[in-house]
Amino acid sequence: MTGLTAQNWPIAAAALPFPGRLPDGRSVTEAGPEAWRGPLTDVADAGFDRLDITDSWLRVGDLTPGRLTDLSALAAEVGVVPTSISAIRCSVIDHANGEANLAYSHRTLDAAASLGIETVSFGLHQALTPAQQEQLWFWTVEGHQDDPADWELAVGRLQELGRHASELGILVSLEMYEDTFLGTADSAVRLVQDIGMDNVGLNPDIGNLVRLHRPIEPWWELVEKTVPYANFWHVKNYARDEDAARGAYFAVPAPMQYGLIDYRRAFAYAIEQGFQGVICVENYGGDGLSVCADNRDYLRRHVLPKREGYALGTSRVRQPRQDGGAA
Numbered sequence: 001m002t003g004l005t006a007q008n009w010p011i012a013a014a015a016l017p018f019p020g021r022l023p024d025g026r027s028v029t030e031a032g033p034e035a036w037r038g039p040l041t042d043v044a045d046a047g048f049d050r051l052d053i054t055d056s057w058l059r060v061g062d063l064t065p066g067r068l069t070d071l072s073a074l075a076a077e078v079g080v081v082p083t084s085i086s087a088i089r090c091s092v093i094d095h096a097n098g099e100a101n102l103a104y105s106h107r108t109l110d111a112a113a114s115l116g117i118e119t120v121s122f123g124l125h126q127a128l129t130p131a132q133q134e135q136l137w138f139w140t141v142e143g144h145q146d147d148p149a150d151w152e153l154a155v156g157r158l159q160e161l162g163r164h165a166s167e168l169g170i171l172v173s174l175e176m177y178e179d180t181f182l183g184t185a186d187s188a189v190r191l192v193q194d195i196g197m198d199n200v201g202l203n204p205d206i207g208n209l210v211r212l213h214r215p216i217e218p219w220w221e222l223v224e225k226t227v228p229y230a231n232f233w234h235v236k237n238y239a240r241d242e243d244a245a246r247g248a249y250f251a252v253p254a255p256m257q258y259g260l261i262d263y264r265r266a267f268a269y270a271i272e273q274g275f276q277g278v279i280c281v282e283n284y285g286g287d288g289l290s291v292c293a294d295n296r297d298y299l300r301r302h303v304l305p306k307r308e309g310y311a312l313g314t315s316r317v318r319q320p321r322q323d324g325g326a327a
Contacts, residue, residue, distance in 0.1 A: 004276060004304075004305075005304065005305055005306060005307060006299070006300045006301070006303075006304035006305060006306055007300070009279065009299075009300075009304050010050055010083055010278045010279065011048075011050060011278075011279045011280075011281060011296045011299060011300070012048070012050040012051055012052040012083045012084055012278055012279070012280045012281070013043045013046065013048040013050070013051055013052065013280075013281060013289065013292050013293070013296070014052045014054050014086070014234070014280050014281060014282040014283075014288075014292060015039065015043075015051060015052060015053055015054040015056075015057040015058065016054045016056065016057070016086075016282050016283075016284070016288060017283070017287075017288030017289050017292070018039045018054075018057040019057070020056050020057050020058070022035055027059075028057055028058050029058055029059045029062050029063065032067060032070065033070045033071070033074050036058065036071065036074055037074060037078070039057070040074060040075060040078045040080050041078055042289060043078075043080050043289070044078050044079050044080050046289050046290065046292070046293040047293055047296070048080060048292075048293070048296065049079060049080060049081060050080065050081050050082075050083040050278075051075070051080050051081070051082050051083060052083065052084045052085070052086055052278075052280040053082050053084070053085045053086070053117075054085075054086045054088065055085065055086065055087045055088060055090070055108070056088055056089070058071075059104075059108075060085060060108060060111040060112070060115065061087070061104050061105070061107035061108035061110075061111050062104070062107070063111060065114065068111055068114045068115060071115065072114075072115055072116075082115050082116075082117055083117065083119070083278055084117060084118075084119040084120065084121065084232060084278050084280060085108060085111075085112050085117055085119075085120045085121065086120075086121045086175070086234070086280065087104075087105060087108050087120065087121065087122050087123075088123055088125065088175070089123070089125055089126055089127050089128070090104055090105060090122070090123075091123065091124045091125065091126050091144075091180075092105060092122075092124075092154070092157040092158065092161070093124060093146070093150045093153050093154045093157065094126050098153075098157075102157055102160070102161075105122060105161055106161065106164055108120060109161065109164050109165050109168060109170060110168070112168070112170055113168040113169075113170065117170070118169065118170055118171060119170065119171045119173060119231070119232050119277065119278050120165065120170055120171070120172055120173070121172075121173040121174070121175050121203045121232055121234070121280075122158070122161065122172060122173070122174060122175065123174065123175035123177050123180070123182065123203075124146060124154065124174075124177065124180035124181055124182055125143075125144065125175075125177040125178075125180055126143070126144040127144075128143060129141070129143050129144070137211075137252070137284070139178070139208075139211050139212060139213070139251075140213050142179065143179065144179065144180075145179040145180075146179065146180045146181050146183075150181075151181065151194075154181055154191065155191065155194045155195055158172070158174070158191075158195050158200065159195050159196075159197065159200075161200075162195060162197040162199060162200040163197075165199055165200075166197070166199050170199070171199050171200075171201065171231050171232065171277075172197075172199060172200045172201075173200075173201055173202065173203040173230075173231050173232035173277070174188070174191065174192065174200065174201070174202055174203060175203040175205050175208075175234065176188050176202065176203065176204055176205050176206060176208055176209065176222075176226065177205070177208050178208060178209055178212055182202075183209070184217060185217060185221060185222045185224075185225035185226050186225065188202055188204075188226055188229075189202075189225055189226060189229060192229050199231075201229050201230055201231035201232070202226050202227075202229040202230050202231070203230070203231075203232045203233060203234055204222070204223070204226040204227055204229075204230050204233060205233070205234035205235075205236075206219055206222040206223065206226070206261065207234070207235070207236040207237060207238060207259075207261065207282070208234075209222060210237075210238050210240055210251065210259075210260055210261060211238040211240070211251040211253075212249070212251070213249045213250060213251065214249055215242075215244070215249065216249075219260060219261050219262075220262075220265075220266075223261075223265075223266045223269060223270075224269070227266070227269060227270045227273055227275060228273045228274075230270065230273075230275050230277060231275075231277045232277045232278055232280070233270075233275070233277055233278075233279050233280065234280050234282050235256060235263060235279060235280070235281055235282065235295065235299075236253070236256065236281070236282040236283055236284070236295070237253075237254050237255065237256045237257075237258065237259025237260065237261050237263070238251040238252060238253055238254055238259050238260060238261075239251065239252055239253075239254040239258065239259050239260065240259070240260040252285075253283055253284045253285050253286075253291075255283070255291055255294050255295060255298070256281075256294075256295040256298050256299070257298045257302070263298075263299070263303055264302060264303050267299075267303045267304065271305065279299065281293075281295040281296050281299070282295075283295065
């Protein structure tokens with residue numbers, strides 16, 4: 001087995017900075033390779049050799065087999081390996097579109113297998129509301145909230161995806177996001193436990209929670225509770241200020257090393273717990289890709305281990321022991 005170090009840890013650029021529509025109104029998915037070359041080249045030029053295909057940019061689950069072949073060929077030509085997929089805002093318990101989203105999620109898993117991708121992240125967050133779309137930062141306005149009555153539906157449908165993924169040799173990671181069943185540490189852990197599958201774990205994207213303009217769980221408590229279940233990780237950071245006496249809470253995007261979350265400490269703990277998953281660097285606003293590159297460099301220079309201290313295994317979920325250690 002090959003040991004993971006700062007030099008070879010798989011770090012993927014998020015496709016989050018790239019729009020899903022072209023200036024002429026066509027979707028990037030429908031436009032085909034002519035619309036994919038530029039972003040893939042930008043990713044390579046930023047020093048990345050891996051890409052997280054965020055489906056707000058490209059919905060690989062809607063590509064034909066021929067187009068999937070085109071994508072693989074183009075990525076190989078440019079020198080970027082599609083390493084993970086983040087399927088966002090396609091909740092399988094959406095009351096209006098849940099069944100369609102479930103079918104799309106299955107197609108996304110099949111597309112991942114076709115592309116040689118071994119990690120797919122799903123979430124329970126839903127489409128932005130009109131009020132959210134009007135804001136500079138959408139997280140400053142409350143959006144969808146999961147109905148507790150849908151818990152068993154969520155467990156059942158995510159188990160269905162987990163079984164399909166297992167047949168394909170794929171890890172399913174569940175992205176933490178406010179006001180969903182993945183919106184608090186305890187609820188997220190309980191959901192993974194109720195699903196009860198070795199290839200289904202957490203994507204502890206705690207930046208999604210730290211940025212909220214309201215009281216939040218302490219970031220370190222989020223890390224302590226959720227990282228032992230992590231098999232993939234969206235990492236980003238926010239500068240945050242609080243004046244609880246006045247009920248004032250404020251957060252804006254920041255490079256990883258300058259925000260509230262101490263990722264040096266978080267990763268030290270994660271590695272102790274056995275985390276070996278793909279890392280996807282993200283950022284909202286400005287030149288997001290360049291900030292992602294800075295975040296990658298910060299991880300390699302200051303955070304990830306410089307020497308082999310453990311082996312790269314199957315990246316399965318490590319269930320904590322009752323005494324709090326890693327099983």
